[in-house]
Amino acid sequence: MTKKIFRSICSVAVCITLAVLAIILGVLYNYYSDIQRQRLDTQAEYVASAVELDGMNYLNKIDDKTYRMTWIDKNGKVLFDNEANTDEMGNHLERSEVKQAIMTGKGSADRYSETLTEHLYYTAVRLDDGSVMRLSVNELSWWALLLAMLQPIIIVFLVAVLVSLYFAYRLSKKIVEPLNQINLDKPDDAKVYEELTPLLEKVRIQKKQIKNQQLELEKKRNEFEAATENMSEGIILLNSDGVIISINKTASRLLGISSYCVGKDLLLFSSGVEVQELLRKAENGKHSEIILDIDDVSYHFSATPIMSGDKVTGVALIIFDFTEMEKAEEVRREFTANVSHELRTPLQTIAGSAELLSNGMVAEKDVPQFSQKIYKEAKRLITLVEDIIKLSHLDEESSDIISEKVDLYDVSKMTVTNLTPVAEKAGVELAVKGEPSIITGKSQLLTSIVFNLCDNAIKYNRPGGRVEVEVKNCVDCVKLSVSDTGIGIPLDQQSRIFERFYRVDKSRSKEVGGTGLGLSIVKHAAKLHNAEIELRSVVGKGTTIILTFPK
Template sequence: MIRKHDDTPVRSMEETISGWMVLIGLASMLLTAVLVSVMFTRTLGDQLVQDLGRQTQVLAAALELSGGGAAELAEMTAGGDVRATLLDEQDNVLYDSQGDDLDNHGDRPEVIQARAEGTGSSRRTSSTFGVNTYYYAMLLEDGRVLRLAAESSELHALYDQAVPAIALALIGVLFFAVAASLLLTRRLVRPIEQMGRDLDDLTAHVPYRELKPFARALEQDRRALREGEQMRQEFTANVSHELKTPLTSISGYAELIENGIAQSADIPVFAGRIRTEAGRLLTLIRDILELSRLDQPMADPQFEPVDLQQVTQNCAKAQALNARKAYVTLSCEGSSQMVRGSRQLLDELCQNLCDNAIRYNRPGGSVVLRTGRGDRGAYLEVEDTGIGIAPEHQLRVFERFYRVDKSRSKATGGTGLGLAIVKHCALLHGGSVELHSHPGQGTRIRVWLPPMV
């Protein structure tokens, strides 16, 4: 018996299987006992009727040879345990070895059958003595009927003699079933325990094919947990590094001002740098919090009809000032495309794509926000004429904190989390992200989303 973390007793697999096997054994034993009793009783009853039939035939032959009647029958059956009855042609009692002045027996089933077929038998409670009795009747050649009867107490005596042997046999079967269940359970459970000791190579030591899907699922879960743990460690390390850089700058400039080392003319410059680093720090914290929120499973996402064209137009208005500062032309194209989603998340997705397109562009370049529909559904696309992404970086740009050009990212205030947020938003909407880029020519990122039917 083992216990849960809240001290609730929990039965082991071996105890559970053994218990069920013992219960099945007990149920089988009781069912067997009932069936044996029924069959034994029926067999003994049939045997008793056959014995009555043989005795009746012997007595009938003796009566017919001797031409005798009641007196001769009384002499033949004296001292016996079997009740003998002799009936005349009208079924009146000529003789009964255990009673006098008895009623007419013409309504007795065994007598009726004997007169119709020559012999007859039945089992019932005797109307004369009130005892459960077996009867056998035979029609004699002179029209009389000879009937013999035996009480069921004789059958019970035989059954009582057999009961001890049956009980001993059943107890033996029970002990054998318990021992066999314990042995079999150990043999079944031991390979599973052995499999549990080697979790690093679980699928290579599966003892039963029924456990293979479970082993595969468990190995996948363990692999996912390891990958998740590794991602969390990398994420923590990256966050610590990214936070350390602006905080170090802020602390350094503040210390220069605090100690009076900075000249009066330098103070506005240092204050501007502190404000820039603080803004970068706030942006980084905002993106980290957003990613953490997107990582949490959304129990009931508030989805509603959203027009992607309206999302791009709102984004263009919000990013117009940034585009002018970077000397980048910003425009919108495409048609109205309705999808079901979160307006806030889709706005954030478009803002991150547009911000990246402006940030990694060149003066005089352009950014186009485009909507449309293709073979994979509705799409929102951002295309720029910026610096582009080399092929070896294209598979990793959606990873957290991954930067193609770290010096340019830090110079422009990038956190390395924008495209990771884009990918999460797309996945939460059941969509996907497609990237096409050529170094020195620009980048096009298309987000496919399921359209409204």
């Protein structure tokens, strides 16, 4: 910046000096031209008077070649010229200065002389006999003046340049010095130039923003470390060169390395071929997974590339205990066993009753009773199979069902209308209230949620009871609540009612045809809609289930 200011000041000084010199030359040129013309006019008057007295004799005696002298008669013929041959000169009667002198007694002109090929200034004076005495002189040119003044001009220019260099150096230093003394840590304390106030204000604001960002980053880093340090899964973050950026305690323990390994290559601590291959694939932009046995425990290694545009900037390596997967497998086997058990019971009843009927071992009067039992169990079996299919479908996240804008209030009204005959048969009053509430979801699953909640509320109610469905449209969510005046759910069982095949009252459930899967379907469908479930229940007074759907 100092050099730039120095160069600018020098350039301005040189330009001003040149401009001043040009102005001075212009003033001098005009001054000398005026002096020259005044002298010519005076000399012309003097020569005219002398010619009046002595005529041609006076002209012939003059040896001074300072002025060009021309005597012209009243007819325009040149009688005398001290610089040209009069015989070769044409008639001068039409010359402007001659015409003006004949008419007014005196004339002047400024023009290029074709005879002498010079730029001349002419002054003409009329004599008593009508002839004209004309004097001319070469006009002072710019170049002549410049050459005459060249030496002083060069001296003045050099002095001006040297003085400019000196003051430019001093000024540039003085201008920049306060800027160099600005304390950017305390920009408000800087009292430099008024023009820098906006800049210092921006520095102050940016410094504050940077400080806030640093605090936020520090906070997020602490939160990340607090979250990852207590995780059962091991997490390692690597840069694009495989150098460890972050590692939590679990990963350190699983790999048997110190947490002080940050900044070093992971392969220095883990020479396993599988891990090397895993990281190599991740660094090439491919997600990869492997399962390794460490201390007789199976661990799942998952390497995910961290992308910035099309470039891999790092790798996230996650290590977790594979025993969780085994637990999930155990749950699946338990579900299979429960399904087998739930299917076996109605099938055995159907098979036994059918066998008795086919062998004629049932009295005629008992045939309708056995037929009714077969129908009831078959219907229960169909319901059970349908619920199992629904659950399986939900486990696959219902990818074939399209999400759309759905009015949950319309869904609730339609479901209540369809279940009203069932409620009337059970002696239960079924009602719906609320307002139009639009959410984005899967219409079939939302209908299933409302249907299962209302169906349970009717089945586990008492004659003369009431079921009320309410849809409330909030600012950022929609709330669906189904309340009943039924038997209620004991506190110790409320945490399990959403498990598959779990029944609070098994005998009543079988009596009303429950499969134990209705609330499981509700839970899965709600999860797919990111909805939260809240349960409120008092034994003997009723139950309220509230689902909150984000808009």
